[in-house]
Amino acid sequence: MRPDPIRESVTTIGKDGTRRFLQPSLVFGAWWKARRVVAWLLIAFFAALPWIEIEGFPAVFLDIEHRRFHLLGTTLGxxxxxxxxxxxxxxxxxxYATTALLGRIWCGWTCPQTVYLEHVFRVVDRIFEGDHVSRTRLDGRSWGExxxxxxxxxxxxxxLVLxxxxxxxxxxxxxxxxxLYPMITDAPLAHPAAFVAMAVATAVLFFxxxxxxxxxxLIICPYGRLQSALIDDDSVIVGYDEKRGEPRGKPAAGLAAGDCVDCRRCVQVCPTGIDIRQGLQxxxxxxxxxxDACDDVMAKLRRPPGLVRYASLRELDGGKTRFLRPRTIxxxxxxxxxxxxxxxxVLRVQPAGFKLSRPPQTELYSVSAGSVANVFRAKIQNKDEAPRRFFISAEASGTKVTVLNQSAGMVIAPQAEITLPLTLLVDRQDYRGEFNFTLRLRSEDGKISLLQKAHFIGPDPRDLKR
Amino acid sequence: MPDDDNLGEKPVIMPHTYDGIQEYDQSLPNWWLFTLFASIAFAFLYWLANFATDTTPDDRVAVNAEMDALEARQLAAVKNLDDATLWKMSRNAKTVAEGQAVYNSLCFTCHGPTMAGMKGLGFRLNDEFWVHGNTPTAIFNNISEGIMFEGKPTGMASQKVLGTGRIAAVTAFLLSMQKEGAMKVIPRKDEPSQLAP
Structure with missing residues (x-):
């Protein structure tokens, strides 16, 4: 019989560093059923998201090529x-919050590694190679057979197919x-980058x-390593009720036996090769x-379930779990x-962008017979999926600023950005020196209104009088 | 069958102690060590390919070659630019749009957003009257090299800023508003935008 795992060594790494493959046994139970339902829902959700259309785009479409991210009807640039x-x-x-409350619920129920490994790939294992006994036997055989x-x-x-x-x-x-569709139907060489990405992703997943x-x-994921910082005595973990279980097996004469019969079923089913009876690991x-494994055995022995169960260390020690604690709060x-x-x-993200700059290598201002002029370059972006008409107006206190040639506004194509030349004029009579003003970009329907602060540069007004 | 050699028995504790911390004598996973050795091998090959030998092309050489090729292409393009070609470009909507974008980012500051010119700054560009030459190549050269007037530079020499391609596009944009043969040369004092009060 295989000896028990010990806390000091990783079961899946041999003394010489070689990898030891586990062939955990399958156990059906209430938790297993619930986890399978959750896993299938998650897989269905993952597979369905690209197909669901919201406002003309897939529910989640991270369009890296065009640097646009469509999330549930919102488009982000x-x-x-x-x-x-x-x-x-x-x-x-x-x-953090769920770990402090419920321990590694993420790992066991929702992490893609667990979801796919336990509910897809181990199913394939059983279909092709049978139960853990025949899989272990197959491990020992040569490929020549x-x-x-x-x-x-x-x-x-x-x-590979999966x-x-x-x-x-x-x-x-x-x-x-x-x-994706034309990339599947066309020859691989027609879309080499996508083909390579797909091949690499398949190879990585397969490995x-x-x-x-x-x-x-055990070794790569940082989350497991954070546990000692995130979990305390009141976090709900999967734990073994030592008080109830020990002494396990057949006790020495004169001692009352614990509920654990040392059947090692919990070790047999563990996908990471530990013995839960050695405590939180x-x-x-x-x-x-x-x-599930222990409840199954307890039921057969007509003993109450829950020798191994969801419980906090405090509860396993005979106390009561406190859910309201400084860290959970x-x-x-x-x-x-x-x-x-x-x-x-997210709600404040405007479906348009508005930026101002001064064109390089140009005069800061110019003075004509009738007015003082400043030039700006506006970058206006329409992030929407429909064309939109925008208007630009200048607002200044005490001075009338005219935006030359912008009374009709401009129409910007969907998801396009334009560079707009802006010439701002102030009547010579109105000009009282440099001043701050605001440029407002407004959409025709009035839904968008963006402001940019700017400074009007000009000569000393006394010079204009001469 | 995999051996169960590390199960059951506790690993040996190493004799040393640092800050009161001791360690077990355990092997690292072989796959982990493989990533270490593979990165050492990669670092050596990388050094060999990029620094010790000239196996991979030097970025500087590649960039210089590309810049030379670009310059050669531009020179060839300038040589091929004649009036007929520029007229042809001015009837291509895409080139004209590109030229308009350049105009809107730079030229407008002196020639005005409507191209009507600005007194004391830039001439009117949307009429058929031209001061410094009425042929497409003359306009191209004026944009590219600038204009000297009474010993002072007036128009902006844009070759360094825009490059041949964009200057040709701006020229095409200006020509898109003209008719072949209808462009007239007028003296500087008659330029409309400079006459207004």
């Missing part, structure tokens, strides 16, 4: 990239379904799910397989602040 700050901090605080070649080779092909499909869905987020698997969670992705407060700021900023 590269100039709106600062909003990403709120996405990242919001995501961060969401993860037809049985292994057929079963493992078949699995490899199935993996990774290829996932890579296509992934690519659709960046080039959209209408963009990850075929070979790398739990190594990503960095490797635990809180996938609840051991919970702080994380939640920051999450709420972040959400509010993010929502307000």
């Amino acid at each position: 590269l100039g709106d990239l600062w909003l990403l700050f709120f996405v990242i901090t919001g995501w961060g605080f969401l993860i 037809p049985a292994k070649l057929l079963r493992r080779g078949g699995r490899m092909l199935a993996y 990774c290829w499909a996932v890579a296509h869905i992934f690519l659709a987020y960046f080039i959209s379904i209408p963009g 990850n799910f075929w070979w790398f698997r739990e190594q990503l969670c 960095m490797e635990c992705i809180a996938c609840t397989a051991c919970v 702080l994380y939640a407060a920051m999450l709420v602040v972040g959400l509010i700021v993010a929502t307000v900023s």
Whole structure:
């Protein structure tokens, strides 16, 4: 019999550094069912998003080629990239808050690595190679044997097809379904960059799910390493009730037996190769397989379930979990602040852009018989999907500023930016020296109104009188 | 079968202690070490290819070659620019739009956003009267080289700023408002935009 895993060593790395592949057993149970439903919903959601159209664009379309990002009907340009700050901090605080409350619920239920590995690729494993016993037997066989070649080779092909499909869905987020379709039907050489991107994505996914698997969670993913900072005694984790379970197995004479019968079923089903009975460990992705496994055994023994269960360390120690704690309140407060700021900023994104500059290598101002003139260069961007007419007007207190030749306004094509020459005139009689003023860009329907502050440069008014 | 050599027994603790911290004698994963050795090998090959030998092209050489080629193309383009070609360009909507964009970013500051000229600054450009030559190549050269008037530079020499392609486009834009054979030369004092009060 295989010895138990120990806390001091990584089960999947041998003494000489070689990789040891786990063949965890499958356990059906209430948690497993719930996780499978969540996983399928997430996969369906991921696959459907590029197909759903909102206001003429896919729900999520990160159009890197044209530097435009379509998110649920909102279109963001590269100039709106600062909003990403709120996405990242919001995501961060969401993860902080949920981790402090519920431990690694993200890893076990929603992380793509778990979702695809547990609910797609391990399913393929079982279809082609059977249960964990026959898979382990197959590991020991040579590739020369037809049985292994057929079963493992078949699995490899199935993996490749699945990774290829996932890579296509992934690519659709960046080039959209209408963009993707000709790339699929045309010859690979017609779109070499997309073909290479697709091939690389397929290869990376294949390597990850075929070979790398739990190594990503154990060694690469930083989230697991943050646990010691994010989790405290009141965070709900997957834990073993030591008080109830120990002493495990057959106790020495005269001692009362604990509920754990040391059947090692929890070790057998663990996808990262740990023994949950050794307490909270960095490797635990809180996938609840051991919970289902133990509940199953307890039911057969007619003992109450929950020897391994979702519980906080305090609860396992006989206390009561406190959900309202300084850290959960702080994380939640920051999450709420972040959400509010993010929502307000997204709602305030204007579907137009307006910037002013002075043309280089030109006179700062000019004086003619009737007026003083300043020239500006306005960059006006229409981020909308429809053409729009804009008007520009100048507003100054006490001085009448005329924008030359702009009374009819201008029509800007969808998603286009124009450079507009602006000549601003002040009547010589009105001119009282340099002054600050505001230029207003207004859309015809009045929905957009953007302001730019500017400074009118001119001569000393006394010079004009001479 | 994979061996279970590291299961069950605790690893050895190394004899050294730093700041009260001890460590187990464990192997790094081989795949992890592979990434280390692979990056060392890559660094060596990179050094070999880019610094030790001339296997890969030097960026500076490549940029210089590209600039030379660009200059050669521009010179060839100037040589080929004659009146007929410029007239032809002025009837191409795309070239004219490009020229208009250049005009709107720079030329308008003196010649006005409506091309009506500005007194004391720039001549009117949207009528058939021209002061410094009435042929497309003359206009091209005026934009490119600027104009000397009474020993002082007046028009702006834009060759360095715009380059041949954009100057040709602006010329085409100006010509798009003209008819071949209808452009007249007038003396400076009669230029309309300079007459107004």
